Amino acid sequence: MKVVRCLLLLVFLSPWSVWAFEMPDVSVHGFVSQGYLNSSDNNYLSTDSMRGTTQFTEAGVALSSEVSDKLHIGVQFLSRDLGDVGNGTVKLDWGFADYSHNDYLGIRAGKVKLPFGFYNEGRDTDLLRPMVFLPQSIYDETRRDLLVAYQGAGLYGSAPAGALGFFDYHVYGGGINIDDDSLLITALKQNGTFSTRKAVIPTLAPLIGLPAAQAYAQQLSITSLKVNNNYIAGGSLILNTSLDGLRLGGSVMRVENDIDYVLNRSINPTVVAGGNPLNIMVPTPLTGTIDNELTWVASLEYTIGDFLLASEYSETKRKQTYNGYVALDATSQSYYVMGAYTLYDRLTLSLLYDVYYADKSDKDGKDFAATSPDRKDFFTWRKDFGVGARYDISPNWLIKAEYHVVDGAALFLTTVNDPSKLVQDWDYYTVKMSFNF
Amino acid sequence: MRSLTILIFVSLTFFASVVGAADISLVVNKSNPVSSISEQEAKMIYLGNKKSWDNGEKINLYSQYDYVLRDAFSSKVLSKSGQQFETYWKKALFTGTGRPPIDVKDDTEMKKFIAADARGIGYISSASIDDSVKVVVIK
Numbered sequence: 001m002k003v004v005r006c007l008l009l010l011v012f013l014s015p016w017s018v019w020a021f022e023m024p025d026v027s028v029h030g031f032v033s034q035g036y037l038n039s040s041d042n043n044y045l046s047t048d049s050m051r052g053t054t055q056f057t058e059a060g061v062a063l064s065s066e067v068s069d070k071l072h073i074g075v076q077f078l079s080r081d082l083g084d085v086g087n088g089t090v091k092l093d094w095g096f097a098d099y100s101h102n103d104y105l106g107i108r109a110g111k112v113k114l115p116f117g118f119y120n121e122g123r124d125t126d127l128l129r130p131m132v133f134l135p136q137s138i139y140d141e142t143r144r145d146l147l148v149a150y151q152g153a154g155l156y157g158s159a160p161a162g163a164l165g166f167f168d169y170h171v172y173g174g175g176i177n178i179d180d181d182s183l184l185i186t187a188l189k190q191n192g193t194f195s196t197r198k199a200v201i202p203t204l205a206p207l208i209g210l211p212a213a214q215a216y217a218q219q220l221s222i223t224s225l226k227v228n229n230n231y232i233a234g235g236s237l238i239l240n241t242s243l244d245g246l247r248l249g250g251s252v253m254r255v256e257n258d259i260d261y262v263l264n265r266s267i268n269p270t271v272v273a274g275g276n277p278l279n280i281m282v283p284t285p286l287t288g289t290i291d292n293e294l295t296w297v298a299s300l301e302y303t304i305g306d307f308l309l310a311s312e313y314s315e316t317k318r319k320q321t322y323n324g325y326v327a328l329d330a331t332s333q334s335y336y337v338m339g340a341y342t343l344y345d346r347l348t349l350s351l352l353y354d355v356y357y358a359d360k361s362d363k364d365g366k367d368f369a370a371t372s373p374d375r376k377d378f379f380t381w382r383k384d385f386g387v388g389a390r391y392d393i394s395p396n397w398l399i400k401a402e403y404h405v406v407d408g409a410a411l412f413l414t415t416v417n418d419p420s421k422l423v424q425d426w427d428y429y430t431v432k433m434s435f436n437f
Numbered sequence: 438m439r440s441l442t443i444l445i446f447v448s449l450t451f452f453a454s455v456v457g458a459a460d461i462s463l464v465v466n467k468s469n470p471v472s473s474i475s476e477q478e479a480k481m482i483y484l485g486n487k488k489s490w491d492n493g494e495k496i497n498l499y500s501q502y503d504y505v506l507r508d509a510f511s512s513k514v515l516s517k518s519g520q521q522f523e524t525y526w527k528k529a530l531f532t533g534t535g536r537p538p539i540d541v542k543d544d545t546e547m548k549k550f551i552a553a554d555a556r557g558i559g560y561i562s563s564a565s566i567d568d569s570v571k572v573v574v575i576k
Contacts, residue, residue: 027536066536103487122532165477240480244516306518
């Protein structure tokens with residue numbers, strides 16, 4: 001929080017607080033947003049949201065410079081605080097060199113925002129969207145680290161497509177960083193602990209008996225976990241159709257990661273059967289994998305005057321293994337429809353219907369619930385109906401408010417709640433104010 | 438009475454935008470050989486997808502602070518509201534993928550900038566056209 005306050009002070013007390021400023025070759029722009037999040041029955045994105053939380057802050061400063069007509073460089077530093085994630089630490093959001101050979105071909109190298117769906121690149125900048133939250137089925141906050149940016153190189157360009165209009169493309173390859181405090185890490189620890197407990201019972205039971213094996217398994221847990229990305233690769237193609245206001249797009253992405261994790265005790269059957277606590281209570285390092293084998297998104301956006309209709313559909317084939325045990329091998333399904341209408345260029349009213357299924361072949365969650373009495377069927381889906389309003393006070397200031405009714409607890413709600421107390425039907429509202437210069 | 442006021446306001450706003458849309462012209466430097474561009478080219482230029490003139494020189498984009506003229510222009514050429522146009526370029530700015538057009542105060546300032554910038558393109562109300570700049574026709 002200290003860093004956020006410093007950034008806020010920098011923005012508000014500086015002489016640049018009203019307009020961005022241009023130094024000879026460098027432009028400096030920035031934004032700050034502060035929100036309030038409150039949910040009923042379940043915590044959402046923060047372990048404090050049922051009480052209401054103001055730990056919902058973003059501040060960014062972007063610097064860019066045109067080195068020549070074809071080469072420009074830029075960097076953006078971002079500080080985020082969302083519940084236990086971020087805590088105001090300033091990080092490099094993006095920073096790259098961009099060489100535009102011609103309109104058809106350019107190259108970006110460095111840390112670049114990931115072109116995924118129509119809205120992922122702007123996910124951290126509140127002022128770019130009608131609602132506070134992007135549709136979570138596709139732009140899930142808990143998987144932000146997987147989606148926010150790649151470190152590597154990408155080719156991009158635009159070209160006319162005759163009567164169809166013109167298209168933009170961006171293909172890329174590189175790596176990603178996953179922060180240790182992200183909710184994804186918490187979710188992987190939970191899933192890994194569950195899977196390890198399940199996997200160890202058949203190997204221990206022949207030596208120590210089933211009841212003892214089950215009791216021992218319940219004491220196992222992952223104490224630390226680190227994700228090491230192998231690569232990310234993908235691309236997006238957007239057709240700006242000749243029908244005014246209609247954009248169509250498609251994105252694909254593949255991510256492979258290894259995981260290193262540590263169990264709180266041994267799972268070696270001989271050691272456990274030996275019964276010596278000095279040998280059993282030894283932290284055990286293990287490895288695994290977490291892969292998004294294929295994610296694809298089909299996107300549509302239609303703007304007619306002040307009315308915006310956006311809809312996207314996505315599937316992700318995911319696989320996770322812990323010490324060779326396959327903990328997850330499923331394809332998730334996501335889609336949403338959002339409409340927004342702007343009155344007098346200032347007030348925008350939005351409606352959203354957003355659906356996520358963790359496993360499209362188990363939409364009712366029965367197979368998932370059958371794996372353990374601790375697992376409920378509604379952990380596998382999330383259906384969110386939201387209404388929102390955005391008011392642009394000036395080109396620099398805006399305020400948003402929205403209310404969502406949710407059925408289901410998918411998308412890692414278990415990471416900020418006691419899973420045994422999760423409720424299927426819940427709601428949340430949020431108010432957020434943003435400033436940009 | 439309130440409904441009538443709203444109706445009159447909406448009608449005037451619509452009328453103003455229609456009139457404004459009809460009265461806007463794209464202008465370039467007099468040394469620029471381009472005299473006409475297609476609707477699609479105009480859109481690609483103002484959305485940053487076409488960054489260079491046919492001779493390879495970089496295109497310098499100019500826009501106006503005046504929201505009435507800007508709204509009319511973006512509605513006519515880009516099929517976007519003024520706010521959508523502004524948000525589009527803020528996205529480019531905050532993702533590092535582009536720099537927004539240079540904003541100028543009014544038609545007089547726009548003509549001054551375009552007259553001094555051989556690579557520039559801007560828009561003004563047609564009533565302000567004079568021989569300091571060259572009009573580019575949208576085909």
